[in-house]
Amino acid sequence: MKTRLLTTILACFLVTSAFSQAELNNYKYIIVSKKFDFLKEANQYQLNDLSKFLFNKYGFEAFVEGETYPEDLMRNRCLALDADVKKDPGMFKTKLTVELSDCNDHVVYTSGIGESREKEYKTAYTEAVRGAFESLESLDYKYTPKAGNSEVSAPVAAVTxxxxxxxxxxxxxxxxxxxxxxxxxxxxxxxxxxxxxxxxxxxxxxxxxxxxxxxxxxxxxxxxxxxxxxxxxxxxxxxxxxxxxxxxxxxxxxxxxxxxxxxxxxxxxxxxxxxxxxxxxxx
Known part of the structure; x- marks a missing residue:
């Protein structure tokens, strides 16, 4: 019984991971938020620059919010995912996750939790961010345009x-x-x-x-x-x-x-x- 349960959980995890990877591959760019909500300042402890660096390291093409974007991204904002780092509650550990959302604010992907027991903020946040990005490293991202991605279809408003x-x-x-x-x-x-x-x-x-x-x-x-x-x-x-x-x-x-x-x-x-x-x- 236990073996069957573990097999089912593992299968669900593999299906979810494959779906997340396939969906992520449909997006060409990543735009990293210039300020994370759990911090007081933009790019505090250089976490936003670090996140951009790690996205690029793992095969994505990333920008920090407000930078000059490529022309196709300026024409079609839905080519990019918005990247944010979220802080999970923890008394003795710093826990961070990376969250990716599309242009309609739909969460497409959430990374695993990166943790740190360090007490000094900069060290703890840096270590936790790197830990969270390990999930993205295993995705082996490769941009694959989906059919009709160049055409932007906006939802039609209901007529009242x-x-x-x-x-x-x-x-x-x-x-x-x-x-x-x-x-x-x-x-x-x-x-x-x-x-x-x-x-x-x-x-x-x-x-x-x-x-x-x-x-x-x-x-x-x-x-x-x-x-x-x-x-x-x-x-x-x-x-x-x-x-x-x-x-x-x-x-x-x-x-x-x-x-x-x-x-x-x-x-x-x-x-x-x-x-x-x-x-x-x-x-």
Whole structure:
């Protein structure tokens, strides 16, 4: 009876390990948190740098949060797993585990527990982190793109009565915008350069808008939509799906982002006025 129980437990462990390895192989990058929750400062005791080093040592391509990311990662945030180190309770031991989560905050992998009996914090944490990473060493990670990984499929929001009203309102605004743009005609008459500039400046743009229009914004998948980041990368807008194709609601703003032809536009409403800005978005 005991032998059968041990065999069953071992089989379950081997199946779970194989599944974890196969799932991890589908992710190309690791992004290490710049500050672990159980520490007071970013990269305290150099644990974040150590974690990045150990990931790279065991075959992963790792970055610390905030570093410059590769272009494909900037376009598709779901190519990476977020890495965090968690501290388990223990009175006489320091116990740490490594946790990997996908772009939807789903935990994909949790390492074994790394332990240390050292009393000095830096020594204890360093020893425990190295112990936790021994689990990843045995996985023999090798990146294997899964089918359709380059295409980001965002979940579609459920349409409620309230959102239906908002969608109808958006339809009306877009139709009104189309009619307004069609009504603007630039007359072909001899005129100074200044006059032509004044006619074309139907939509005023601030310095920030101009910089956004000329610079490339990268769309990264988030829950129920995308976030737009610049090359820093800094998140400038979070836009959420609607029931309309190519139309998104902008989070925390009275604004929408929509596609017209091959171009993207940001329409903002404030103090009874509407401002339209062109966006250069890459998905």
């Amino acid at each position: 009565p309230t959102s239906s009203k908002e969608i109808e309102k958006l339809k009306e605004e877009i139709e009104a915008l189309k009619k307004e743009k069609e009504a603007v005609v630039v007359k072909e008459i001899p005129a100074p350069v200044e006059t032509i500039v004044e006619v074309k400046e139907e939509v005023t743009m601030t310095a920030t808008d101009a910089a956004t229009a000329s610079g490339v914004l990268y769309a990264q998948a988030i829950k129920n939509g995308f976030q737009l980041v610049d090359s820093t990368p800094k998140v400038l807008y979070k836009m959420h799906n609607t029931g309309l194709e190519g139309v998104f609601l902008v989070e925390n703003q009275s604004a929408i982002i929509f596609k017209k032809g091959d171009s993207w536009f940001l329409e903002q409403h404030a103090n009874g006025t509407m401002k339209l800005s062109a966006l250069n978005i890459k998905f």
